[in-house]
């Protein structure tokens with residue numbers, strides 16, 4: 001008890017100091033400090049939660065999904081603890097719990113909602129003992145840092161095998177590599193999936209992974225492709241196929257970066273507590289929310305499923321989602337001298353292809369700024385830009401500014417995609433100038449960027465007074 | 474009537490399985506640079522089981538894969554691709570093999586436990602598993618074995634744990650100025666043997682090294698008595714190449730202490746959310 005209190009207080013003090021000095025927003029360092037004093041501090045704090053936790057993992061969509069679930073819980077009057085700003089290692093989750101703990105070292109909150117890096121999942125599940133774990137997808141991402149998909153998938157599998165009794169795994173049935181994880185789990189998972197071929201593409205993108213059968217190694221046949229390698233797939237030798245979804249999204253409508261609408265159906269219902277698992281199957285529910293792109297349908301579907309699993313009513317969820325606000329830097333709008341700037345984080349081939357698709361097929365605006373950095377948080381290997389279908393911009397982009405520390409690599413990529421681009425501009429300020437100058441008044445410009453490139457651009461936008469600093473948002 | 478357009482064919486070995494490091498950049502670079510010289514450039518996908526059309530291929534590309542995928546192509550390579558690939562190289566076709574592809578074209582790959590997986594022995598190299606993974610930017614000073622290439626450097630990115638050693642039949646492409654290269658011990662990177670180029674560089678390799686791309690295209694076309702390539706404007710490619718050199722120049726002396734600092738669990742740089 002003494003040790004835990006000391007750990008919490010030391011962690012909280014570290015967080016305050018680091019916020020005061022505005023170094024990194026104090027998101028993970030307090031976790032480091034507290035864990036050094038008491039390695040079990042997160043386990044103890046998680047036990048204080050009145051109802052339990054939801055953990056979200058996967059390559060893309062963790063932050064948005066976590067934010068959606070917190071939004072739902074907070075709207076229902078719950079006190080929620082969640083890790084922010086992508087602090088998704090165990091230290092970040094610990095820091096979040098510390099921030100909400102009192103001076104007596106106790107956490108007074110109802111729910112924990114944690115986004116957790118795929119590799120940290122076993123540890124997080126062990127310490128947090130969540131009620132539900134969502135696995136959104138597994139895409140190729142920063143091989144220099146995360147390693148191969150296979151070893152990441154194995155870690156997730158080992159975490160899910162050790163879920164506490166009464167806990168649920170919510171898995172994306174449309175992702176073959178996630179489906180493979182769910183094949184042999186001791187407790188059957190709840191499967192989520194999109195079932196609307198009107199929003200599907202016919203061909204797999206170049207960056208598709210996970211396209212072989214886990215049973216026989218044959219190349220999978222895709223009857224529909226939704227996002228990356230997520231879709232409707234089957235093995236030609238009939239020994240592996242997309243699991244039947246328990247919770248489905250149908251009748252999807254996409255409106256650029258502004259809105260999505262979909263009907264969620266439940267084929268089977270669970271509650272987190274298996275003792276009360278006799279809940280009736282819920283009727284179909286129409287959802288509308290102010291987020292753009294098909295990829296966000298998966299995030300909304302997962303949030304809905306988690307919400308129902310932990311006892312929220314479908315109608316309440318639908319009402320609450322209508323007013324959702326996107327997480328910082330995921331997707332942000334700002335105005336400048338009559339130009340509409342649309343800033344969207346795009347950090348790996350699957351993510352980039354989806355934001356490009358949304359910008360090109362579904363949104364207004366022919367001006368683009370693409371920014372690529374190669375710092376540790378972006379991935380130091382930029383090879384992946386060759387797997388992004390920038391060819392989509394051909395005939396659409398009338399303005400295209402290559403930016404970021406690797407702007408010159410982007411310029412070469414655009415040249416080989418056959419698109420005319422402005423000269424490469426690594427300086428964020430000059431890149432913005434080039435974009436704004438070439439974009440006519442009243443038009444929309446899309447800024448698609450990797451993580452630290454987004455921070456750089458945003459800092460410049462704040463400096464110019466076009467955006468608010470993020471500790472105020 | 475217009476004269477019949479000459480064709481140029483790139484054969485991509487296992488495009489769905491061996492494509493991990495942006496290998497499409499190498500394919501696109503070969504195709505576009507031929508197209509810009511008025512060739513009818515085509516890409517032939519050589520997946521598992523496929524051998525049709527291999528005799529028409531000018532440049533083969535064989536990339537890297539994840540372990541699971543690499544295991545899947547292994548048998549197919551030995552069973553279906555080895556004989557036609559050997560015939561093609563004898564007749565003057567060119568092969569560019571990166572990372573896993575490079576290793577599979579050698580004599581064998583030996584695991585940490587000492588188990589040996591035979592490759593197809595097209596090049597005189599052998600590979601052994603190493604403990605530390607070599608990850609990062611690479612700059613290679615090109616050897617005199619490859620005359621005529623300007624600039625005299627290659628730039629790329631490596632990510633491998635295999636240590637590849639060259640036998641007497643194979644010559645290295647060059648020496649590493651930055652990075653680890655073939656094995657991290659003898660300073661060499663890549664190999665040249667007949668028409669085969671093996672390397673650990675991706676990034677992708679060819680887009681920022683247009684001189685190497687043209688060398689591959691030119692040597693493949695030579696067997697058709699057609700090795701005059703008209704010059705192209707490579708300013709975009711070469712300025713990307715140049716920036717990597719400049720940056721390394723700035724970073725090199727400061728690099729070691731900086732890396733030590735960054736090893737704490739609370740990363741000094743912001744981590745990206747998803």
Ligand SMILES: [Zn+2]
Pocket residue numbers: 213214215216217218235236237238239240
């Ligand atoms: Zn199968």
